[in-house]
Amino acid sequence: xxxxxxxxxxxxxxxxxxxxxxxxxxxxxxxxxxxxxxxxxxxxxxxxxxxxxxxxxxxxxxxxxxxxxxxxxxxxxxxxxxxxxxxxxxxxxxxxxxxxxxxxxxxxxxxxxxxxxxxxxxxxxxxxxxxxxxxxxxxxxxxxxxxxxxxxxxxxxxxxxxxxxxxxxxxxxxxxxxxxxxxxxxxxxxxxxxxxxxxxxxxxxxxxxxxxxxxxxxxxxxx
Amino acid sequence: xxxxxxxxxxxxxxxxxxxxxxxxxxxxxxxxxxxxxxxxxxxxxxxxxxxxxxxxxxxxxxxxxxxxxxxxxxxxxxxxxxxxxxxxxxxxxxxxxxxxxxxxxxxxxxxxxxxxxxxxxxxxxxxxxxxxxxxxxxxxxxxxxxxxxxxxxxxxxxxxxxxxxxxxxxxxxxxxxxxxxxxxxxxxxxxxxxxxxxxxxxxxxxxxxxxxxxxxxxxxxxxxxxxxxxxxxxxxxxxxxxxxxxxxxxxxxxxxxxxxxxxxxxxxxxxxxxxxxxxxxxxxxxxxxxxxxxxxxxxxxxxxxxxxxxxxxxxxxxxxxxxxxxxxxxxxxxxxxxxxxxxxxxxxxxxxxxxxxxxxxxxxxxxxxxxxxxxxxxxxxxxxxxxxxxxxxxxxxxxxxxxxxxxxxxxxxxxxxxxxxxxxxxxxxxxxxxxxxxxxxxxxxxxxxxxxxxxxxxxxxxxxxxxxxxxxxxxxxxxxxxxxxxxxxxxxxxxxxxxxxxxxxxxxxx
Numbered sequence: 001x002x003x004x005x006x007x008x009x010x011x012x013x014x015x016x017x018x019x020x021x022x023x024x025x026x027x028x029x030x031x032x033x034x035x036x037x038x039x040x041x042x043x044x045x046x047x048x049x050x051x052x053x054x055x056x057x058x059x060x061x062x063x064x065x066x067x068x069x070x071x072x073x074x075x076x077x078x079x080x081x082x083x084x085x086x087x088x089x090x091x092x093x094x095x096x097x098x099x100x101x102x103x104x105x106x107x108x109x110x111x112x113x114x115x116x117x118x119x120x121x122x123x124x125x126x127x128x129x130x131x132x133x134x135x136x137x138x139x140x141x142x143x144x145x146x147x148x149x150x151x152x153x154x155x156x157x158x159x160x161x162x163x164x165x166x167x168x169x170x171x172x173x174x175x176x177x178x179x180x181x182x183x184x185x186x187x188x189x190x191x192x193x194x195x196x197x198x199x200x201x202x203x204x205x206x207x208x209x210x211x212x213x214x215x216x217x218x219x220x221x222x223x
Numbered sequence: 224x225x226x227x228x229x230x231x232x233x234x235x236x237x238x239x240x241x242x243x244x245x246x247x248x249x250x251x252x253x254x255x256x257x258x259x260x261x262x263x264x265x266x267x268x269x270x271x272x273x274x275x276x277x278x279x280x281x282x283x284x285x286x287x288x289x290x291x292x293x294x295x296x297x298x299x300x301x302x303x304x305x306x307x308x309x310x311x312x313x314x315x316x317x318x319x320x321x322x323x324x325x326x327x328x329x330x331x332x333x334x335x336x337x338x339x340x341x342x343x344x345x346x347x348x349x350x351x352x353x354x355x356x357x358x359x360x361x362x363x364x365x366x367x368x369x370x371x372x373x374x375x376x377x378x379x380x381x382x383x384x385x386x387x388x389x390x391x392x393x394x395x396x397x398x399x400x401x402x403x404x405x406x407x408x409x410x411x412x413x414x415x416x417x418x419x420x421x422x423x424x425x426x427x428x429x430x431x432x433x434x435x436x437x438x439x440x441x442x443x444x445x446x447x448x449x450x451x452x453x454x455x456x457x458x459x460x461x462x463x464x465x466x467x468x469x470x471x472x473x474x475x476x477x478x479x480x481x482x483x484x485x486x487x488x489x490x491x492x493x494x495x496x497x498x499x500x501x502x503x504x505x506x507x508x509x510x511x512x513x514x515x516x517x518x519x520x521x522x523x524x525x526x527x528x529x530x531x532x533x534x535x536x537x538x539x540x541x542x543x544x545x546x547x548x549x550x551x552x553x554x555x556x557x558x559x560x561x562x563x564x565x566x567x568x569x570x571x572x573x574x575x576x577x578x579x580x581x582x583x584x585x586x587x588x589x590x591x592x593x594x595x596x597x598x599x600x601x602x603x604x605x606x607x608x609x610x611x612x613x614x615x616x617x618x619x620x621x622x623x624x625x626x627x628x629x630x631x632x633x634x635x636x637x638x639x640x641x642x643x644x645x646x647x648x649x650x651x652x653x654x655x656x657x658x659x660x661x662x663x664x665x666x667x668x669x670x671x672x673x674x675x676x677x678x679x680x681x682x683x684x685x686x687x688x689x690x691x692x693x694x695x696x697x698x699x700x701x702x703x704x705x706x707x708x709x710x711x712x713x714x715x716x717x718x719x720x721x722x723x724x725x726x727x728x729x730x731x732x733x
Binding site for chain 2: 217
């Protein structure tokens with residue numbers, strides 16, 4: 001436990017003053033441009049994924065401003081993931097309803113399919129709206145998440161509070177070419193801070209940015 | 224150092240009880256299949272072998288368990304089949320508790336629990352050591368922790384060892400505590416089985432309908448009284464002889480009539496403090512105070528009880544003590560806007576409407592008949608309830624603290640030092656959006672927040688919520704810098720040690 005903070009301090013002490021020039025441009029990408037890019041362009045896409053603080057030669061990289069992003073939205077294909085999930089739920093509920101009607105009230109055979117359609121429409125609608133509501137922003141001193149259809153939730157995670165950052169890819173997410181990022185704090189809502197529906201390179205890039213910002217936020221304090 | 228040898232028979236009995244029951248069932252099954260005296264012999268053999276095995280296991284456990292207080296870690300080597308060697312740095316220990324139930328007191332042994340912030344459960348338990356060693360561990364851990372902070376630790380002068388008594392529960396307060404903590408939730412526990420048994424018993428004893436109704440009414444009253452007495456008595460026993468002392472770096476408390484309990488709360492690990500007062504306590508002018516650290520896992524009932532700093536005290540006194548722990552200015556609150564009150568009125572009206580519909584449905588569809596329209600009288604209560612709910616909400620933003628207040632039946636005032644904030648969340652439900660309201664949740668690493676009782680400013684204006692969220696996030700940055708600088712000055716610890724201390728409170732459920 002002694003080594004780690006020492007590392008961070010070292011890193012902090014080699015930092016240039018935070019008002020180094022040219023803070024805005026390099027890693028900021030327009031998301032819409034990314035969106036239109038499909039799988040073929042993926043390997044060429046992650047230029048900003050390379051700006052790990054470790055191998056940064058440029059002074060710009062150590063400036064917190066270099067790691068921030070504008071307000072970003074999720075990858076559109078996460079919609080299909082969510083819609084698919086809603087359909088599975090609808091299928092299960094519809095199946096249960098069908099079985100129940102067959103057993104209890106066979107004179108109303110339409111109830112099962114009706115349940116399926118209803119749940120599917122509601123679920124899919126919710127999934128699409130949820131996708132539209134999602135946005136996140138990596139700011140100078142905190143991560144801001146904004147999402148929610150029925151209940152709109154905005155979460156601020158100050159980098160000083162970040163314990164660790166995971167990227168996770170479940171089997172279905174892998175099949176869809178997606179990945180999610182989980183940011184842990186010591187608070188209870190740690191598990192809530194999950195950004196789903198990121199492209200794999202995007203989530204590793206975010207992880208790098210957040211890591212750098214988290215380290216920096218401590219370095220600055222350890223004066 | 225090893226556990227107390229008496230822990231072998233105690234643990235054997237304790238863990239053996241379930242085993243013995245299992246053995247007994249197996250034994251009876253075996254005996255049943257053989258039958259007669261032979262069966263009894265089989266049963267006896269199985270029982271003796273089972274107990275022997277259990278005892279043997281405990282002996283092995285005892286022999287393979289060892290703990291050490293080293294220079295900077297608390298080490299425990301344990302495990303019979305799978306060995307575990309655990310080192311806990313003193314600086315990471317949040318609480319050290321000693322607990323003893325009646326039997327353990329008779330035997331002179333005690334359980335020691337060390338809590339850290341990481342993980343979902345108690346970090347280390349010593350089951351069981353003799354009381355003296357337990358005290359020794361508690362003292363040593365806090366002494367070495369102080370030393371780790373770089374403080375000058377003199378010889379154990381009597382003053383620091385005994386500390387200053389902050390609060391002592393006297394007889395009067397104990398009685399009030401009993402009254403205030405009467406809890407009708409126990410009622411449901413008794414009521415459920417009774418509702419199954421009740422009707423059949425009733426039909427046997429009561430010949431007429433009126434007589435049975437009278438019996439039911441009497442029984443209900445009796446139940447309420449009984450459960451109130453039991454719950455009140457339980458908390459009186461729990462907090463009997465409560466003493467809170469202030470030692471340099473930590474608060475120490477002791478309590479309990481049958482089960483003795485002694486715990487430590489390190490001052491620098493305090494996450495939030497909560498002043499709670501239910502309806503009764505408010506009437507009587509009393510309040511209770513609890514201090515939260517990140518140590519206790521959010522599960523289990525022991526947690527809520529064990530963190531109480533002041534089980535009950537005159538409200539002013541409780542507030543004054545709270546002020547000693549956290550230096551806040553005042554407890555005057557800003558209420559949510561009036562339109563929040565309308566929201567509650569609508570909500571209660573809807574609940575009432577649903578109840579009415581159910582009652583009406585029952586009357587129409589079942590042979591049962593009762594004046595369902597009596598429920599209409601509830602309309603009068605709706606605005607009152609809405610007003611009360613609104614009145615008891617509030618929030619307050621100070622330089623170093625954010626304070627929230629919620630709840631009519633059991634009002635909780637939560638004081639959160641800004642440098643303890645973990646995340647900030649605003650949320651708006653559909654219904655809140657209609658009225659431009661929002662809820663601000665101030666999340667900390669404290670235990671209550673793990674079970675979902677965060678500090679919340681509910682139903683405040685949307686713009687205000689967003690403004691508060693941003694402002695608090697900024698204040699957090701500043702206060703962390705300030706806090707660390709101060710700590711760096713106060714104790715001679717390296718600044719980066721302070722950093723590690725602040726941020727490494729672990730993640731829950733890890």
